[in-house]
Amino acid sequence: MSRRAAIVSPLRTPVGKFLGTLAPMDAGQLGAVILKALMERTGIDPARVDDVVFSQGYGNGEAPCIGHWSWLAADLPLEVPGYQLDRRCGSGLQAIANAAMMVETGMADVVVAGGCESMSNVEHYTTQGRHGARMGDLTLHDRLSRGRVMSQPIERFGVITGMIETAENLAKDYNISREAADAFAVRSHQNAAAAWDAGKFDAQLVPIDVPQRRGDPVTFSEDEGYRADADMETLGKLRAIEGRQNPEAIVTAGNASQQNDAAAACLVVAEDKLEELGLEPMLWFGGWAAAGCDPSRMGIGPVPAVERLFERRGYNWDDIGLVELNEAFAPQVLAVLKGWGWSEDDSRRDILNVNGSGISLGHPIGATGGRILADMAHEMHRREVRYGLETMCIGGGQGIAAVFERAV
Numbered sequence: 001m002s003r004r005a006a007i008v009s010p011l012r013t014p015v016g017k018f019l020g021t022l023a024p025m026d027a028g029q030l031g032a033v034i035l036k037a038l039m040e041r042t043g044i045d046p047a048r049v050d051d052v053v054f055s056q057g058y059g060n061g062e063a064p065c066i067g068h069w070s071w072l073a074a075d076l077p078l079e080v081p082g083y084q085l086d087r088r089c090g091s092g093l094q095a096i097a098n099a100a101m102m103v104e105t106g107m108a109d110v111v112v113a114g115g116c117e118s119m120s121n122v123e124h125y126t127t128q129g130r131h132g133a134r135m136g137d138l139t140l141h142d143r144l145s146r147g148r149v150m151s152q153p154i155e156r157f158g159v160i161t162g163m164i165e166t167a168e169n170l171a172k173d174y175n176i177s178r179e180a181a182d183a184f185a186v187r188s189h190q191n192a193a194a195a196w197d198a199g200k201f202d203a204q205l206v207p208i209d210v211p212q213r214r215g216d217p218v219t220f221s222e223d224e225g226y227r228a229d230a231d232m233e234t235l236g237k238l239r240a241i242e243g244r245q246n247p248e249a250i251v252t253a254g255n256a257s258q259q260n261d262a263a264a265a266c267l268v269v270a271e272d273k274l275e276e277l278g279l280e281p282m283l284w285f286g287g288w289a290a291a292g293c294d295p296s297r298m299g300i301g302p303v304p305a306v307e308r309l310f311e312r313r314g315y316n317w318d319d320i321g322l323v324e325l326n327e328a329f330a331p332q333v334l335a336v337l338k339g340w341g342w343s344e345d346d347s348r349r350d351i352l353n354v355n356g357s358g359i360s361l362g363h364p365i366g367a368t369g370g371r372i373l374a375d376m377a378h379e380m381h382r383r384e385v386r387y388g389l390e391t392m393c394i395g396g397g398q399g400i401a402a403v404f405e406r407a408v
Contacts (some may be wrong), residue, residue, distance in 0.1 A: 003271050005100035006281035007404065009042045010266035011372035013206050015223045015362035016120070022220060022261035023120035024210055027366070028063030031070025031116035034263035037206040038112065039076065042267055044277055050108035052082030053099045055091030055115030057365030058122045058291060059084060066116065082112075088151065089328065090290065090400035091115055091393050092264065092369020097314075097402060099268035100285035114265025115366035119144060121261075138162025144259065151396035152295035163395050164241050166298045167251050167329035173297065178250040181330035182235040185255035185359050188327055189230035196222065198374055200355055200382075204374040225258045226360040255330035257358035264370025280307045282320040282377045286403035287313040287385065293397050295345075299332030301399020302391040303339035309401045321352050321385025326373045326392035327358035336393070354379060368392070373404070380406045 013034055016022030022030065031054060054067030063069040067082030087094040092115040099113035107151050124140040148162040160166065170176065195201060207221035240249035241256075269279055289312055291304035302325060310316055317340075327333050333353075342348055355361075355375055364371070372390050380388045384406070393403035 002104055003106070005103040005285040006269045006271055006274055006279075006284040006407065007096070007373070007377065008267040008269050008279045008281055009038060009368065010264070010282065010377050011041065011204050011206050012235065012264035012367065012371045012374045013208055013262050014220055015225060015371065016220065016261040017222050017224045018259035019120045020224055020261070021210055021218065022118065022208065024212070025118065025208070025261070026062060026121045027116045027118040028066055028069050028073055030118060030208075030261065030263040030365060031066055032073035033208055034116065034206055034265045035070055035076065035112065036074040038265045038267065042279060044110070044267065044279065046076045047079065049110050049112055051102065052080060052112045053085065053095045054082060055085050055087070055095040055366040055369065056088060057088055057091055057117055058147065059086060060123055062144070069118065078325055087290070087398065087400065088395045089326065089363070089365055089368065090394045090398065091366045092371070093288070093373075093390060093392065093400050093402055094369070096266070096285070096369060096373060097269065097288040098221055100167065103268055105272045109269045109270045110277070112265055113268050114263065114370045115368040116263035117364040118261045119259040119364065125283035133198050148395060157295050160296055163298065163328065164251050164256070166296055167256070167332045168242060168246060168249055169297050170299050170335040171250050171331035172248070174338045176250065176331040176334045177239075179333060181250050181255040181316060182232055184237055184330040185332060186230050186232060186354065187355045188359040189227045191354060192223070192226035192360035195227070196356035199377065201375065203378055223361050225362045226356060230254070249333060251329055255359065257328050257363035260362035260364035262362065262367040262371060264365035264367045264374060266370065266373065281407040282381065283404040283407055286405045288400065288402035290398055290400040293399060295397035296397055297391040298397045299328055300335060300339055301393040301397070302336050302401060303361070303399065305399030305401040306340070306389070306391055309403065313403065315387065315403055317348065320351075320389045321378060321389040322354070322380055322383060323348070324353060324357065324376045324388065324390045326363065326368060326372060327353065328363065328393050330359060332393060336353065376404070380404070
């Protein structure tokens with residue numbers, strides 16, 4: 001059995017800064033907000049949902065199996081199952097791909113796909129407590145930083161201090177300058193600011209009433225990481241994060257993605273069920289692929305992933321009218337563009353991340369894939385392009401990519 005999978009009503013919350021406005025809410029609560037909003041906006045009977053596929057990059061014991069946990073926290077039907085997946089930075093897109101495959105193969109008619117992340121609430125943990133410590137200290141690891149160091153087995157690859165090191169490796173490999181990286185970051189912030197000014201995010205946004213310790217809840221309704229005033233002068237003043245260890249380092253807090261909190265979700269529905277359920281598709285799922293790469297150069301992952309996707313599904317660059325390449329780091333994006341063979345004056349740059357991306361809008365790991373999809377879907381309709389490409393690098397040495405077709 002094979003049938004098309006429709007993307008219906010892709011939604012996202014605004015993206016919160018690390019320890020920012022959304023910090024009082026954990027990932028499970030953010031997931032519940034977006035799931036409840038998705039059911040309300042689509043008007044579907046929640047009991048018709050066959051499964052909930054949710055991603056989270058930093059899962060923990062506070063909300064295990066977060067797809068099901070958040071569904072229950074939203075006071076939705078007990079009979080609907082759910083699960084959690086993790087492909088690190090590619091988790092949100094993988095959730096959508098999994099849901100589409102369930103629909104395409106007839107295993108489900110309606111699946112909720114999405115993800116959530118509260119990097120503000122990622123815990124510290126110890127691996128030494130289970131068996132006790134007769135004497136001495138216990139080490140507490142910060143799961144955020146520890147997860148980056150442990151994204152690949154040290155026994156095989158040695159210590160990679162984190163994703164910043166991998167971006168610096170690509171900057172050196174592909175001769176990316178600090179000036180070029182900062183210029184790309186400025187572009188990202190300017191595109192995001194222009195998109196907000198134009199109201200481009202309004203239709204897919206789900207505002208959140210954030211509880212406060214004292215007083216009434218605060219309504220959070222706008223991404224809080226982008227900077228409309230970003231320019232080469234301000235970014236140029238920032239020190240390279242690894243400058244002490246590496247005099248040639250170029251990655252700064254200004255040309256790297258942020259740590260963020262957010263949630264995103266959509267319905268993935270069988271084509272032959274749309275009319276019965278009264279649903280309108282925005283996109284059709286057009287296929288996906290993932291590929292591995294050297295963990296020390298993990299940022300190049302979109303190059304082999306897109307190559308594999310194009311080979312398997314018969315697409316080429318002439319088909320693609322909009323490109324969303326998640327901005328983990330500016331030099332990483334610029335390296336990928338060189339890996340794709342795009343020149344510095346390539347006209348395809350005009351369709352790349354037109355409303356900003358990870359540097360400006362943020363990178364809430366488990367929610368990023370859904371955040372990108374929501375933004376891209378509406379932009380595809382505004383531009384009336386047929387195919388859009390979503391792709392991203394993945395910590396530990398992977399890339400993932402998917403093509404979506406505009407529903408007309």
